[in-house]
Amino acid sequence: MRPADYVRLLLLAAIWGGAFIFLRVAAPVLGAAWTSELRVLLGGLALLAWFRATGFDPGLRRHARAYLLIGSVIIALPFILYAFASMHVPASLLSIVNSTSPIFALAWSAALRDERITRRKGAGLVLGVAGVALVAQPSGLGAGPLFGWAIAAALCACCAYGTTGALVKRFSGGASPRGMAVGNQLAAALVLLPLLPVLPPLGMPSALVIANLLALALLASGVAFLLYFRLIADIGATRALTVTYLIPLFGVFWGWLFLGEALPASALVGGILILSGTILVTRS
Numbered sequence: 001m002r003p004a005d006y007v008r009l010l011l012l013a014a015i016w017g018g019a020f021i022f023l024r025v026a027a028p029v030l031g032a033a034w035t036s037e038l039r040v041l042l043g044g045l046a047l048l049a050w051f052r053a054t055g056f057d058p059g060l061r062r063h064a065r066a067y068l069l070i071g072s073v074i075i076a077l078p079f080i081l082y083a084f085a086s087m088h089v090p091a092s093l094l095s096i097v098n099s100t101s102p103i104f105a106l107a108w109s110a111a112l113r114d115e116r117i118t119r120r121k122g123a124g125l126v127l128g129v130a131g132v133a134l135v136a137q138p139s140g141l142g143a144g145p146l147f148g149w150a151i152a153a154a155l156c157a158c159c160a161y162g163t164t165g166a167l168v169k170r171f172s173g174g175a176s177p178r179g180m181a182v183g184n185q186l187a188a189a190l191v192l193l194p195l196l197p198v199l200p201p202l203g204m205p206s207a208l209v210i211a212n213l214l215a216l217a218l219l220a221s222g223v224a225f226l227l228y229f230r231l232i233a234d235i236g237a238t239r240a241l242t243v244t245y246l247i248p249l250f251g252v253f254w255g256w257l258f259l260g261e262a263l264p265a266s267a268l269v270g271g272i273l274i275l276s277g278t279i280l281v282t283r284s
Contacts, residue, residue, distance in 0.1 A: 001235055002234075005231065005235055008227050009231065009242065011227060012224055012227045012228060012231070012243050013246030013247050013249070013250055014250050015219050016098075016220060016247050016250075017095055017246070017249070017251040017253070018215070018251075018254050019220035019224070020086065020091035020092070020094045020095045020098075020251050020255070021091050021212070021251075021254045021255060022212040022213070022215050022216040023035065023082060023086035023091065023216065024086050024091040024255075024259060025208065025212040026212045026216060027084070028086075028087045028202065029201065029202060029205050030201045030202070030203075030205060030209065031199050032081075032087065032199060033080060033192060033196055033198070034200070035083040036079040036080040036192055037189060037192045037193065037195070038213055039083075039213070039216045039221050040076070040079065040185040040192065040221060041185075041186075041189040041217075042213075042214070042217035042221075042222075043185050043218060043220075043221030043222040043225070044182055044185030044222075045186075046217070047178075047185070047225075047226070048186070058178060058179035058182045060179075060186070063172075063173050063175040063179060063183060064183075065171075066172055066183075067175070067183035067187040068190075069167065070167050070172065070180065071183065071184035071185065071186070071188040071191070072187065072188065074160055074163060074164050074167065075184050075187075075188035076187075076192050077156075077157070078156075078158070079157075079188065081153040081156050081160075082094065082154060082157050084150065085150040085151070085153045085157070087146075087150070088143075088146045088147055089141075089143075089150045089151060089154065090263070091251060091254070091255045092248075092252040092254075092255030092256065092263055093135065093263060093267055094251070095252060096135055096248045096251070096252070096263075096270065097132070097135060097151065097155060097158065097274075098154070098158060098161075098244060098248070099245070099248055099274045099275055100131075100132060100155065100278070101158045101241055102162070102242070102278045102281050102282045103124065103125060103128040103278060104161065104162025104163075105161075105162035105163075105165055105241055106121055106162075107162065108162050108165075112166055114165075114166065114169075121280060121281050123280055124276075124278065124280030125277065125281065126277070127273050127274070127276050127277030127280065128277030128278065128281070129277075130270075130277075131269075131272070131273030131274035131275075132155065132270065132274065134266045134270030134273065135267050135274070136151045136270075137266050141267075161241075164237055164241075165232075165236075165237030165241075168180070168232060168237060177226075177229035177230045177233040178230075180229045181222075181226045181228075184225070185225065228243075241282065242282055244278060245275060252271075
């Protein structure tokens with residue numbers, strides 16, 4: 001990895017760590033469907049306008065099938081699941097749960113016979129499961145009745161994220177990283193569109209909610225996906241997922257700084273176990 005790759009990883013972790021804060025503010029007002037739809041639609045359109053201005057062709061028609069498949073699985077599905085989870089779980093806790101994505105990636109790679117589970121990686125899986133068991137304890141969090149479902153939704157989102165490497169490898173069709181950054185989001189916006197009349201907003205958004213939504217769309221979806229797919233192209237999907245080492249650090253810090261969140265000791269210990277498992281899983 002070059003120095004520029006490390007800079008991109010750090011910036012991406014800071015942005016995606018902040019995404020959980022943006023979600024925690026916007027989703028309880030706009031609801032899961034509208035938060036997710038506006039996030040990908042605004043983020044995708046902003047990138048499309050930028051690419052049109054700079055003369056870049058993302059090949060929306062040429063790679064439409066790839067964008068629709070990949071965008072549905074790794075963007076539309078996890079985004080709406082995380083938006084739902086953000087309505088019921090502290091942002092800092094979700095940033096820790098997000099660290100299980102590389103563990104799910106290993107499970108998918110093993111299932112598809114792209115990678116073999118060694119003893120070290122098997123130990124990482126066990127540590128990850130143990131960490132999730134600790135994180136999923138609602139004690140000390142003032143959890144509501146949907147806390148368990150919210151954690152399950154976040155884990156399902158991580159499972160979807162774990163398919164990224166396999167899907168890009170098999171179905172990207174030669175699409176460029178910048179093309180996937182915009183095409184996958186616009187495809188996800190189409191997939192989420194039918195849910196809008198079924199799941200309307202829960203309240204009238206304030207200026208603060210709108211500001212967080214714009215940050216979610218332009219930073220966490222627009223800029224972040226440019227960085228992420230560039231990293232996948234430069235260093236591979238598995239190494240790109242090492243951004244999850246840093247996301248909890250930023251997520252917990254942003255949650256404490258902006259939302260006054262404080263996690264119980266069990267959640268922090270669980271986070272350490274998850275990160276330890278992730279390191280074992282992703283080490284070559």
